[in-house]
Amino acid sequence: MARPVLMWFRDDYRISDNPALHEAVKSGAPILCFVVLDQELPGLRQPGGAARWWLHGSLQSLGHSLEGLDSRLALFHGSTEEIVERIVIATDASAIFWNRRYQEAEIAIDSALKTRLTNRGVDVRSFNGKLLNEPWEIANKSGKPFQIYTPYFRAVMTRGGPQTPLPAPSKLKAGHWPDSLHGAEVTLASLHLEPLEPNWAKGFPAIWKRGEAGAQDSLAAFIDRALHGYAENRERPGIEGTSRLSPHLRFGEISPRQIWHTVTSASAALGGVTGDVEKFLSEVIWREFCYQQLFYNPDLATRSHDSRFAQFHWSTNAANLEAWQRGTTGYPIVDAGMRQLWQTGWMHNRVRMIVASFLVKHLLLDWRDGEAWFWDTLVDADPANNPFGWQWVAGCGLDAAPYYRIFNPVTQGEKFDETGDYVRAFVPEIGRLPNAFIHKPWEASPEILDKAGVRLGVTYPKPIVDHAAARERALHAFQEVRHAK
Ligand SMILES: Cc1cc2nc3c(=O)[nH]c(=O)nc-3n(C[C@H](O)[C@H](O)[C@H](O)COP(=O)(O)OP(=O)(O)OC[C@H]3O[C@@H](n4cnc5c(N)ncnc54)[C@H](O)[C@@H]3O)c2cc1C
Structure with missing residues (x-):
């Protein structure tokens, strides 16, 4: 039997436009596909709760796709270096192929493995499967x-x-997983990637279709429904004016090249x-710019790029942080x-920008507190x-918004959610307020509030900070940083 090639x-998590998989198929050798979940790799940011939920669906869907090609996806859990070496030895693989990744800890482990495996005579090849252009x-x-x-x-x-x-590929030449590795394999269920009790993700499946087919559906729906008018409608949270491809891109269920080509060909057909x-x-290119920054500034999530911010006195008001996290700040948008x-x-x-600005500028809370909450709750984190x-x-x-x-x-709410549809969808307790007050309930008269069934401070909070005062405080604090050395 020919020695297998490993596809890591x-x-x-896709089979189309996957350069490493494509090359593995081209080699003509039997292919063994696997994933390693390493929850102990030092320095590696572990996915948050919502991203873990997505990952479960991504792996399940990839597994099904591979089964359809007469192959399968083997799952392993533990130390990446140990497991990958063990797989290479046990399978007597002639080669291992993967697509590159860009977090510092990932690059370090991939380089170390590349050296060690190459020294063993294994052909190690890496490809660009994530970006339009490599950061360098x-x-x-x-x-x-x-x-x-x-x-x-x-x-x-x-x-x-x-x-x-x-x-x-239309078929993968099946490889043989040696018995010695069967005990090391784990099932998807045993990884507990989806929450059980409380199941905060129970509403997610009605909204999202995880996996490669879901990514292709989202792209097709976007082109049908929202590409025309995107430049303007992308700013309006109350309508589906954007692609919602971000979690699919995050998990590589679709490549930016596929997006680029599908959208540009559709453009010719749609005209205008x-x-x-x-x-x-x-x-899509902003995403590339972000990856370039991550590549050159590995501590992007922990250190302010502008070193003057090291001296900023962030607030530690836990009650304000919680009000922001729970959506009870009293500011409807x-x-x-x-x-x-x-x-x-x-x-x-648009709303990510508004809530982030509110946390950092109105509440003077550390941007890392907000980033961490997003990291845990976004499916596209x-x-x-x-x-x-x-x-x-x-x-x-880098190239940031001015202080x-x-x-x-x-005014952001009034401009981008003019009719209040977005606020009404998520803050139903003020939904009966007229449009003129949907973004500022505190300005409504007692009669109007009464008629809408709103009791400020009881059914919906009063603003936790006064905008004008918070603005002055923020300007002062940020100006001080500007003059810091
Ligand atoms: C505070 C903050 C945190 C963010 N966190 C994330 C995150 O964790 N994950 C994430 O994918 N995006 C993040 N973004 C960027 C952006 O908000 C999302 O990519 C976008 O809302 C995803 O929706 P979409 O797929 O419908 O976007 P579309 O408008 O359809 O855009 C298509 C794709 O382009 C990329 N893109 C769009 N806008 C941006 C942007 N501003 N920066 C980088 N790439 C962009 C995304 O990959 C997106 O899927 C963040 C933005 C802000 C202001």
Whole structure:
């Protein structure tokens, strides 16, 4: 029997446009597919609760896809280095293929394994399955990574579109898993990735279809329903104006190359949506920019990029943090966002910016507290996009929002959720208020509140901070940082 090739899946849970899998198939050898869940790898950020829920579905779906190709997915749990070496030895594999990953601890372990396995005579090959461009491929004239998004975006566009996505294999040459490894394999159920009691994710399956087929459905639905008008509608949380592809991208159920090619071909067919397509691709490229930052700044989630922020006196008010987390701040757009997050595992981008600004600027709470809550509750919680987004809003990140930009939650609500549909969907207790007061219930007269069945401070909270006062306090605090050395 020919020696097998190992295909190691890691956050690239798809069979189409998967470069490592494609090369494994091309080798003509029998293929053994596996995943390792390592919960002890030092320095590696473990997925939060909502991401674990997603991961369960991703692995289940990939397993089914592989079974359809006469193969299967073997799951292992424990120390990555030990398990991968053990698999290589036990299977007598001639080669191991994987797609690259970008967190520092992951890079370190992959490099160490590459050296050790190569020294054993194993052919180790890694590919780009996650990004349009590798972080080191896009550089400024001095060969350094861009610090500003716009020139980065231009540099990506100048390179032209990515290569055509690779087809899904129609069959995998089945390999044989040796008996010696059977005892080491684990079942998906034994990993307890989904919550049991309390099952806070019980509403998620009605909203999300995890896995590669779900990713393709979301892309098709987006093109049908929302690509036309995306540039404008993407700012409106009350409508489905964006793709909701983020958790699928996070777990590699779809590749950015597939998105790029499908969207640009659809654009030709739809006609007249060039501006919408460009805007959409520019968002996909923001993700690339975030990954470049993560690659060059591995401590993105723990250290403010602007070192002056090391001296910032963050508040430690636990009651305010809890009100923000629970969606009981008394500011309807903030509360709607935080409840959308809890109920669906996702939040609209505009609202992510509003709630993040509220936490950091109105409450002066540390951006890392907000980032950690998002990390635990978002199904798309991403090691690059999430800390980057938080640092951007806090004003301490690369090419970040200026310190004096303090979103007014009332005017933001009135501008982007004009009819209050979004707030009504997630804050039903104030849903009967007229549009004029849906974003500022405290300005409604006692008669109007009464008629809408709202008792401020009883059925819905009064604002936990006064906007004008909080704004002044934030400006003062952020100005001090600006002058710090
Ligand atoms: C504080 C904060 C935290 C965030 N945390 C995450 C996170 O953990 N995971 C995550 O995927 N995104 C995060 N984002 C970025 C953005 O909010 C989401 O990617 C977007 O809302 C996902 O919805 P969508 O797929 O419908 O987006 P679409 O508008 O359809 O965009 C398509 C894709 O482009 C990428 N993208 C869009 N906007 C951004 C952006 N601002 N930055 C980076 N990539 C972007 C995403 O991969 C997205 O799926 C965060 C933004 C902020 C302000």
